[in-house]
Amino acid sequence: MSEFSILDPFQTMTIPLGDWVENTLNYLVHNFREFFRAIRWPIDQVLNGFEFILQSIPPSIGILLSSLLGWQVAGPRMGWLCAITLTLLGLIGVWSESMTTLALVLTSVFFCALIGVPLGILSARSDRLEKVVRPLLDAMQTLPAFVYLVPVVMLFGIGNVPGVLVTIVFAVPPLVRLTNLGIRQVPDDKIEAARAFGCTPWQMLKRVQLPLAAPTIMAGVNQTLMLSLSMVVIASMISVGGLGQMVLRGIGRLDMGLATVGGVGLVLLAIFLDRLTQAMGERTSGDPSLRWYHSGPVGLVLRLLGSRPASVKAEA
Amino acid sequence: MTQVDEILSVKNIFKVFGPQPEVAMDMLRNGADKNEIFQKTGQVVGVFDASFSVKRGEIFVIMGLSGSGKSTMVRLFNRLIEPTSGSIHLNGREITGLSDKELTNVRRKEMGMVFQSFALMPHMSVLDNAAFGLEISGVSEQERRTRALEALSQVGLAGHENSYPHQLSGGMQQRVGLARALANDPTILLMDEAFSALDPLIRSEMQGELIRLQAEQQRTIIFISHDIEEAIRIGHRIAIMEGGRVVQIGTPQELLCNPANDYVEAFFKGFDSSRVLKAGDVAQLDPETVCRVNGHAPSFKAGVPYGYLVNELDHLLAVVDAGDLRGGAEPQQIEQLKLDQHPPVYIDTPLHDVLDIVAALPYPVPVLDHGGAFKGTISKSLLLQTMSRH
Numbered sequence: 076m077s078e079f080s081i082l083d084p085f086q087t088m089t090i091p092l093g094d095w096v097e098n099t100l101n102y103l104v105h106n107f108r109e110f111f112r113a114i115r116w117p118i119d120q121v122l123n124g125f126e127f128i129l130q131s132i133p134p135s136i137g138i139l140l141s142s143l144l145g146w147q148v149a150g151p152r153m154g155w156l157c158a159i160t161l162t163l164l165g166l167i168g169v170w171s172e173s174m175t176t177l178a179l180v181l182t183s184v185f186f187c188a189l190i191g192v193p194l195g196i197l198s199a200r201s202d203r204l205e206k207v208v209r210p211l212l213d214a215m216q217t218l219p220a221f222v223y224l225v226p227v228v229m230l231f232g233i234g235n236v237p238g239v240l241v242t243i244v245f246a247v248p249p250l251v252r253l254t255n256l257g258i259r260q261v262p263d264d265k266i267e268a269a270r271a272f273g274c275t276p277w278q279m280l281k282r283v284q285l286p287l288a289a290p291t292i293m294a295g296v297n298q299t300l301m302l303s304l305s306m307v308v309i310a311s312m313i314s315v316g317g318l319g320q321m322v323l324r325g326i327g328r329l330d331m332g333l334a335t336v337g338g339v340g341l342v343l344l345a346i347f348l349d350r351l352t353q354a355m356g357e358r359t360s361g362d363p364s365l366r367w368y369h370s371g372p373v374g375l376v377l378r379l380l381g382s383r384p385a386s387v388k389a390e391a
Numbered sequence: 392m393t394q395v396d397e398i399l400s401v402k403n404i405f406k407v408f409g410p411q412p413e414v415a416m417d418m419l420r421n422g423a424d425k426n427e428i429f430q431k432t433g434q435v436v437g438v439f440d441a442s443f444s445v446k447r448g449e450i451f452v453i454m455g456l457s458g459s460g461k462s463t464m465v466r467l468f469n470r471l472i473e474p475t476s477g478s479i480h481l482n483g484r485e486i487t488g489l490s491d492k493e494l495t496n497v498r499r500k501e502m503g504m505v506f507q508s509f510a511l512m513p514h515m516s517v518l519d520n521a522a523f524g525l526e527i528s529g530v531s532e533q534e535r536r537t538r539a540l541e542a543l544s545q546v547g548l549a550g551h552e553n554s555y556p557h558q559l560s561g562g563m564q565q566r567v568g569l570a571r572a573l574a575n576d577p578t579i580l581l582m583d584e585a586f587s588a589l590d591p592l593i594r595s596e597m598q599g600e601l602i603r604l605q606a607e608q609q610r611t612i613i614f615i616s617h618d619i620e621e622a623i624r625i626g627h628r629i630a631i632m633e634g635g636r637v638v639q640i641g642t643p644q645e646l647l648c649n650p651a652n653d654y655v656e657a658f659f660k661g662f663d664s665s666r667v668l669k670a671g672d673v674a675q676l677d678p679e680t681v682c683r684v685n686g687h688a689p690s691f692k693a694g695v696p697y698g699y700l701v702n703e704l705d706h707l708l709a710v711v712d713a714g715d716l717r718g719g720a721e722p723q724q725i726e727q728l729k730l731d732q733h734p735p736v737y738i739d740t741p742l743h744d745v746l747d748i749v750a751a752l753p754y755p756v757p758v759l760d761h762g763g764a765f766k767g768t769i770s771k772s773l774l775l776q777t778m779s780r781h
Contacts, residue, residue, distance in 0.1 A: 268510035271469055272524040272575070273499035282527070286514045 104229050111230040118236045121185055126178035134165050137174075141347075147371035149354030160347040169318060169340040176307055176317035176344060179235060183242040183303045184296065191247045191299065192292065195254020196280065205255065212248040220245060220309045228313050238315030242306040249298035257291030258284050293356030300352055304345050318344070398611050399468065399579060400444035404477035406463055406635075409434025412475045425634055437463040438474070439635035445579075448609040450601075452626030454616050454658070460635040461615045465581050468613065469502045470494055482578065499528040503572030507584040509564045511556040511571075517543065518552035521570040528575070535574075542574035543567075545604065562593035566600075573604075580612045586621065598625050619658045623667055631655050643667045663743075665778065670745050671738025673777050674758040674767035681765065684708060690716055697730070697754040705764040707757055735759055738766055742777075749774050 079087045103111075132140070138161045146154030164173045198205040220241060231237040261284050269283045285292075311319030318340045325334025358367070368374060407415040407428075415434045418427070425436045438460045445451045455461040466472040468479060470486065479486040481501060489497060503524065511520050519526070522539035530538070543552055546566040556564055565585060572580055582601075586594045602625055605612055616622050622629050623643040630640040631654070639651035647667050650656040681699050682689040691698045691713040698713040709729040736745055736758050749756050755768035 262510075264506055264508045264510040265512060267471060268504070268506055269523075269527075270471055271498060271502070271504040271581075272527050272571075273495045273497075274527050275495060278527055282523075283512065286512075 100226050100229060108230070112232075114240075115231060115236045118182065118186065118239050122178060122182040122235055122239060125181050126175060129174040129178050130171065134161075134170050138162055138165070143372050145351060145354075147367070147373055148351060148358065150371070153350065153354055156350055157347060160343045164340055164343050167336055167339060169321065169336060172316070172318050172321055172337070173340055173344055176304075176319065176341070179239055179242065179307055179310075179315065179317060180300060180303045180344075180348070183239050183246055183306075184300055186239070186243050187247045187250050187299045187303070188296065190243070191250030191295070192254050195251045195292075195295075196258060196284075198251065199255045199258035199284075208251065212251055215244050216248045220306065221312075224309075224313055233314040235315050237313055238307070238310035241310050241313070242303050245306045246299045246302040249302065250292075250295040253295030253298065254288065254292050257288030257295075260291065261287045290356055293352065297349060297352040297356060300348050301345065304341060304348065308341070396446050397444040398447040398482060399613070400480045401467075402442050402478045402480075404438055404441045404464075404467060404479065405475045406437040406460075406467060406472060407434050407475045408437050416475060436635050437472075438467065441477075441632075441635075441637045443630055443637060443640050445611060445613060446628075447611055449627040450605055450612045450614055450625050452614045452616055452622040452629045453632060454619065454622045454629055455632035456617060458634075459632040461617075461632050462583055463635075464632065465504075465583050465613060465615050468579075468581060469498050469504065499524065499575065501578040503575050503577035503580050505565070505568045505572050505580070505582040505585040507587050509556070509561075509568045509588075511564055511567055513556055515555075516552065517548065517554050517556065517559070517567050520556065520567050521552075521574050523571055524575040538576075539570070539574050542570040545573060546570045546600065560593075562589050562597060565589060565597065569601075578611065580610055582612060582614045584615050584617065587617065594621070601625055619662050623662075631658065644669070644672065648672055665742040665746060668742040668777070669738060670736050670740045670742060670758045670769060671760075671766060673742060673773065674738070674769050675773060676767035680713075680755075680768070699757055699765060699768070701765050707759060707763070707765040710754055710757060712754075730754060736769075737761060742774075745769060746774070 129137075138158055141161055142154045142158040145157035164170055194208065198208045223244065224241060227237050227241055231240060265283055265287065266279070269279050274283070307315065307317060308319040308322050311317070311323045318337045321337030321340070322334050325331065325337060368377060405416065405419065407419075409415060409432065411432065411434065415428050415432055415436065418431070419436070419439070423431075425439065428434055428436055441464065453461045453464055463472055467474045468481075468486070470489075474487060477487070481497065484497075486494075486497065512523065515523065518536070518539055521543050522530075522535040525535035525538060540549070540552060543549055546569050548563065548566050548570060551559070551563070556567065559567065565588075568585070572582075586597050589597060598621060601612070601614075604610070605625075614622075614625060626643065628640060628642055629646055630637050631646065631651075632638065633654045639646060639655050641649075644667055646655060647659055647662075647664055650659070679692060679695055680697065681701060682691060684700050684702060689698065689700055689711075695713045698711050698716065700708040700711060702708055711730060730753075733748055733752060733756070736748060736756050738758055738760050740758075745756065749769055749771055755770035755773070757768050758766045760766055
């Protein structure tokens with residue numbers, strides 16, 4: 076051991092952060108493995124559900140349904156965009172992998188919304204909580220994913236479920252931030268009016284804050300989706316399937332063709348999801364007097380039925 | 392004035408904005424003023440020792456310039472802002488001591504509020520906006536639809552229930568705001584500069600609507616305004632606030648005739664006082680010009696141009712040219728000498744309506760009370776003096 080020196084105190088004064096983390100992790104792995112395994116269960120159920128549905132829909136039906144959805148949400152152009160991107164996915168031969176990736180992304184977004192929206196609401200209500208949550212979110216977004224891949228593998232094992240977990244860690248911050256922002260940005264006069272008419276905090280949230288914050292929250296969902304997609308590739312290092320796996324294998328074998336196909340697949344999926352969620356966000360901020368069922372294929376069907384209003388009323 | 396007629400009473404209310412209101416309250420008790428407190432503690436005194444009461448069924452206007460504490464004051468009534476000390480009673484019930492739950496109930500049932508910025512919910516239709524308070528109170532959908540539609544038709548918006556706020560003009564939006572407050576059928580209606588954001592024509596129209604609604608429903612309304620014209624037009628009584636204090640409370644006439652200080656007087660600068668003042672406020676009685684007729688011939692001192700002849704009950708018999716009587720006149724001649732052929736002016740005739748009469752007649756116009764008794768006269772010079780003073 077060298078002597079303590081005031082000029083370079085860090086020769087002797089160090090915090091053994093690495094050792095601590097390692098010890099803690101070993102302790103957790105030895106004593107709480109079962110607990111962490113239990114966390115896998117709900118994620119597993121949701122993921123399997125999504126994957127089962129997406130994989131069992133035949134591609135042509137899937138394309139048709141998504142096109143109709145796109146049309147409904149944002150008009151016929153959106154419908155065409157959905158049809159084209161998904162058809163291209165099929166044409167380059169990555170349909171099944173895309174659906175696996177889509178299931179992963181949807182599961183992660185599902186849990187992100189489950190965690191992120193309430194956390195965002197709570198931090199909008201309490202400045203103190205926001206002060207605590209903020210650095211945590213910074214850490215989640217900036218800490219290189221490789222750093223927590225290893226502990227996640229040690230605690231949760233490998234496969235799709237731990238993959239979804241690391242994706243959630245990486246993708247949840249924007250949703251928390253934007254939910255928080257959206258609720259804080261609700262104009263004071265609306266809040267005051269709601270209070271003056273005797274709103275309870277819960278009524279305030281449900282009838283005033285969430286509807287007015289919806290466009291911002293939707294922007295958060297969109298960001299979460301995009302981040303989930305980009306994380307799926309990194310997560311493939313812990314044996315997560317889908318398009319990310321293709322990219323990783325392609326790089327490992329220097330098979331540029333395979334890697335490119337996987338990469339292009341991800342881009343197409345990203346375009347599809349991004350435009351669709353953006354359109355949903357614009358809807359919520361658009362003209363509220365236009366009901367969703369007044370336009371698109373549903374509107375068309377309703378109009379066709381509307382030519383015989385008497386019979387519709389009789390059925391009702 | 393009995394207790395029953397007071398719907399809202401405010402006693403020694405203070406509001407200090409800042410982290411340590413107790414410190415400021417101690418200083419206030421020791422006689423410190425608003426500026427001193429701000430300089431020493433950085434805290435702002437919003438309302439300073441306000442006490443007054445509002446009568447059932449009146450429009451009570453709280454007036455002041457911006458920063459005078461009037462908007463703070465109205466928010467103390469429904470505790471959107473918590474008072475630092477003092478008490479507020481609504482219908483004999485102390486608002487200041489209510490639990491959160493009771494307060495929520497009072498806000499739902501007893502008070503409706505209309506805002507300067509309208510504060511409508513952009514994601515709800517006009518009908519849903521009008522029914523907002525009812526929905527919050529848990530009224531059934533059927534009933535709230537009926538009541539909201541009724542409130543909308545009261546404010547003249549029938550047929551617009553399926554529109555959305557952004558499709559309406561400012562005036563119509565504020566009508567929705569008013570309907571939202573009326574749908575709850577509140578005991579007391581709080582209006583915070585409700586018409587200040589509207590353009591002058593629409594504002595005047597809305598004031599008219601409010602006066603009509605109030606006359607129909609006899610609702611108690613507390614109206615915040617910075618506009619003296621508006622305050623005088625709609626207010627039965629006006630409280631004037633300056634720097635957090637209530638400096639004077641009274642009817643428009645009382646404020647105009649006896650302003651408590653320069654601040655109150657300044658409000659009336661440039662205001663057309665003939666719309667508030669009554670003939671009785673201006674008329675003066677000059678004994679030299681009045682002669683009681685009891686059998687003998689009336690006569691006036693030299694230099695008195697016109698004379699007013701009254702009987703034993705002070706009823707005005709005739710206005711005469713004093714010169715015509717110099718030679719002595721028999722009582723029966725008086726009828727021929729009588730000058731007054733104009734409609735009678737009573738003490739409560741608005742001064743505004745007297746202007747033309749005073750201008751047209753050569754003699755000072757006599758003013759009567761409703762019993763017919765002669766109360767005094769208004770001459771051209773007196774009228775001009777009055778108008779220029781206010």
